[in-house]
Each structure stands twice: as C-alpha cells, then as structure tokens.
Amino acid sequence: MRAVPFESDRWSVDGSFEPSEHVGRTCMRLDGTATLDVELVDGAIEVDMAVGPERAFPGVFWRGLGPDRFESFFVRPHQVGNPDAVQYTPVFNGLSSWQLYHGPGFGAAVEFPIGEWFRIRVAFAGARAEVHVAGELALVAPLKLPVEAGRVGIAAGSPPVHVADFTYSDEPGDVRAPEPDLAVDGIVETWAVSDPFPEGELDLDGRTWTRLDAEPNGLVDLSRAHGIRDGRNTVLARATIRAERARTVPLELGFSDRAVVLLNGRPLFRGADEYRSRDYRFLGSIGWFDTVYLPLEVGDNELVLAVSEDFGGWGVQARLPDRDGLTVVDAATR
Numbered sequence: 001m002r003a004v005p006f007e008s009d010r011w012s013v014d015g016s017f018e019p020s021e022h023v024g025r026t027c028m029r030l031d032g033t034a035t036l037d038v039e040l041v042d043g044a045i046e047v048d049m050a051v052g053p054e055r056a057f058p059g060v061f062w063r064g065l066g067p068d069r070f071e072s073f074f075v076r077p078h079q080v081g082n083p084d085a086v087q088y089t090p091v092f093n094g095l096s097s098w099q100l101y102h103g104p105g106f107g108a109a110v111e112f113p114i115g116e117w118f119r120i121r122v123a124f125a126g127a128r129a130e131v132h133v134a135g136e137l138a139l140v141a142p143l144k145l146p147v148e149a150g151r152v153g154i155a156a157g158s159p160p161v162h163v164a165d166f167t168y169s170d171e172p173g174d175v176r177a178p179e180p181d182l183a184v185d186g187i188v189e190t191w192a193v194s195d196p197f198p199e200g201e202l203d204l205d206g207r208t209w210t211r212l213d214a215e216p217n218g219l220v221d222l223s224r225a226h227g228i229r230d231g232r233n234t235v236l237a238r239a240t241i242r243a244e245r246a247r248t249v250p251l252e253l254g255f256s257d258r259a260v261v262l263l264n265g266r267p268l269f270r271g272a273d274e275y276r277s278r279d280y281r282f283l284g285s286i287g288w289f290d291t292v293y294l295p296l297e298v299g300d301n302e303l304v305l306a307v308s309e310d311f312g313g314w315g316v317q318a319r320l321p322d323r324d325g326l327t328v329v330d331a332a333t334r
Contacts, residue, residue, distance in 0.1 A: 001046065001167035010037045014067070015156070022162040023050050023117060031160035035064065035153035042172045044123040045152050048164040051077040053114050057157030061091075062124055063150035068094035068227065071145055073122055073131055074157050077114055084283075085110045086133060088141035093227030099256045099275075099284045099313035100221055101144070105182070108139045117164070123172040130175045140175070144221070186319040187218035188239050188303075190331040193225045196232035199308040202260065207236060211331045218254075218317035219286065222307060234308040237316050241303055243296040244325035251303075253290040254317040260306040261292050268292055274310055286315050300329070 004010060006028045011017065015032015022029070027050070045060055059074025070091050079085045087107045089098045110133050112118045118134040129141045154163055191214070194207040210225045222235055253259065257274035260267060269292045275284035294303070307316050320326060 001044070001169045003165070003167045004036060006034075006163075006166065011035065012037065016160075020162060023115065025050075025117065025164055027162050027164040029160050029162055030154060030156045033061075033067075033153055033155045035151050036166075036168065037151070038168060039149040039151055040124075040168070040170055041147065041149045042125040043152075043168060043170045044121060044172050045166070045168045046119060046121045047154055047166045048117050048119050049075075050117050050162045051075065051114060053077055054159065056159055056161070058155065058161035059157060060120060060122055060152070060154055062122065062152045063145055063148065064153065065148075065150045068092075069145065070150065071124070071129070071143055072096065072155065073120070073129070073141070074155070075110075075112060075120070075133065080114060081109055081111050083107060083109045085112070086131070086138050088129065088131065088139065090144035090221075092145070092221060092223040095223040095227060095309070095311075095314055097221055097223060097313035097315065100219060100286050100315040101313070102283075102285045105139060105142050110134075110136070110138045123175055125172040125175045128175050183216040184218050184319060186321050186323055187214055187216075188318045188320070188328050189214050190239070190328075191220055191316070192238040192331040193220075193222060194236035194238070196226045196228065196235050198231045199234040199258075202234075202306055204236065204265075204304065209238070214317065218319055220316050222309070222314040222316065228309060228314075233310070234306055235314075237305045237307055239303045239318075239331065240329040241294070241296060241301045241320070242327040242329055243298060243301060246296060246298050247325075248293050248295050249320060249322050249326065251292045251294050252288050252319045252321060253292060253305075254286045254288050254315075255290075255305070255307055256284060256286045256313045256315045257310050258308040259316065262304040262306070263294050264297065264302055268294070275312060284312055286313065286317065288317075288319075296326075
C-alpha cells in the first residue's frame with residue numbers, strides 16, 4: 001500500500017480540508033470531498049475515520065469519473081449494528097441510488113466504534129468489491145458501474161468527518177467471497193426508457209427512447225440513462241406484452257419514488273413509495289410492494305410506467321408471476 005500525506009498537492013478538495021487534532025491523533029477534518037490524482041481500474045483504498053453518533057454518511061469512493069459518476073461505500077453512525085449500518089451504492093448521472101441497492105451485497109449489520117478511530121478498506125476487482133470495516137469483513141458488493149479506470153477519494157457525507165492515514169494500491173488482492181444470488185423469476189427483462197420530462201406533463205408522443213436491461217432481480221436503475229435536470233424528474237418505461245388469449249394477469253411492481261401504470265393507453269394505477277411516505281421510518285427502499293391486474297387483449301399490449309424521482313434512487317422493477325401464453329417482447333426489437 002502507498003501512503004499519501006494529506007498535505008500533498010495530489011489532493012483536490014471540494015469543500016474544506018483542514019489539519020486537526022482529534023481523539024489523540026493528528027488528522028484532517030473534511031467537510032466535502034477529497035479526490036486523489038490517481039486512476040485505478042482494480043485496486044484497494046484504506047483510510048482511518050472517527051465518527052460521532054449523529055446522522056451522517058461518511059465513506060470512500062472509487063472509479064470516479066467526475067462528481068456525477070462513481071462507486072461509493074459509506075457508514076451510517078446513527079445506525080451502527082443495524083442492517084443498514086453500512087452501504088455500497090453506485091452513482092450514475094449524479095443520483096446516489098441507495099434506495100435501489102439494499103439488502104445482501106449492498107448493506108449489512110456491522111459494528112464499528114463511535115468516538116474512536118477505525119479503519120475502512122475497500123478492495124475492488126472487476127465487478128466486485130470486498131469491504132472491511134474495523135478489521136471485519138462487512139460485505140462483498142456486486143459493482144454496478146462499467147469496469148474502467150477512475151479516481152479515488154474520501155467523502156464526508158455531511159456533517160464533517162475526521163480522517164487519517166490514507167493509503168492505496170493498484171493490487172486489490174484476492175476478492176474471494178461470491179456474489180449473492182439475487183435472481184427473480186418472471187421479470188420484465190428489457191425496457192425502452194424515454195427522455196425525461198417534468199412530472200405532471202405526461203405525454204407519450206414525440207419521445208426518444210433508450211434500451212435498458214434489467215438486473216437478475218428485475219431492477220432497472222433509470223439513472224443509467226438520465227439524470228434529473230431542470231425539474232425533468234419523470235421518464236416512461238415501456239414494454240410490450242404479447243398475449244395468446246385475452247385474460248387478466250397480475251403484474252408485481254416496485255418503483256422509486258412514484259409511478260403511474262398505463263396499459264394500451266389507459267391509466268390503471270398510481271402509487272407513491274418515496275422517503276417516509278408509509279411512516280416516519282420508511283426509507284423509500286424499492287421492493288415488491290404493489291400488484292396491478294392487467295386486462296390483456298389478444299396480441300400486443302403496450303405497458304407504460306411513468307416513474308418520477310425526488311432523491312435516493314430512480315428505479316423500477318416488474319414481474320409477471322403467471323407467464324402462461326405470454327411473451328414480453330424485447331425492447332430492442334419493437
């Protein structure tokens with residue numbers, strides 16, 4: 001591992017990065033982000049942190065291609081020991097998708113000290129990262145960004161965090177543990193995703209479309225295609241269901257944050273699953289919370305979901321548990 005002193009001019013800081021004394025060590029107080037001038041495809045980064053008990057999200061990032069695209073890992077001091085005490089999440093187009101990537105491989109119940117120093121180590125190789133916190137394996141994450149070189153660094157995650165002893169290597173070591181099996185049967189595997197527009201201005205005509213493939217669990221991270229700019233926080237996700245006979249079938253859904261479901265141009269459903277929409281503890285995490293019954297006609301049926309986002313992850317997932325006589329037409333062939 002190569003140590004990089006924080007006094008080095010190799011660091012670029014967005015915010016403040018000031019010398020400090022904290023919990024018996026000379027260190028730095030970071031308010032914002034500090035990026036090192038090294039690009040790694042595979043490698044490892046380590047840093048010591050000291051955090052208080054307040055609500056915070058301090059951590060590290062790698063494969064950074066600017067402020068709007070990077071892989072990240074952070075701890076939640078206010079949730080230490082709980083299932084979401086730590087989290088890996090990708091950032092596409094400026095959206096940190098922590099509401100989409102949760103559960104095995106993304107978050108874990110981890111113990112780390114409050115008010116004392118502990119070390120974070122992230123080793124990343126190919127499409128996988130192995131994360132240690134306070135000397136213990138915290139999680140093995142299936143990485144979501146393309147495997148390519150990018151910058152590494154530290155993020156305070158608000159409020160400021162104290163950090164010390166940053167090191168990095170272009171040798172990740174052996175990232176051993178397997179990825180979790182997240183496959184779900186019956187998912188809609190491909191979608192055509194429209195250009196974004198303001199919520200409430202639903203218009204199916206004149207849109208441009210991008211194909212996005214679902215992950216094995218059915219999830220489509222819509223921020224892979226677009227970010228939110230100038231209030232344009234809604235996209236259409238379109239799929240075609242070909243039915244051999246007319247019948248009504250259940251469609252199981254997950255979305256973040258809000259969705260309107262249309263079949264053959266007819267609205268059938270509107271749902272809201274944003275942060276704290278169910279109760280004050282609800283995080284807005286995507287899940288299979290809703291079911292819509294689709295009155296399918298013989299032949300091709302156009303399914304359209306208008307999905308709107310505030311923050312935390314712009315996503316949709318859908319599955320047809322009863323596929324008898326049904327074919328979901330590949331979005332690229334429509």
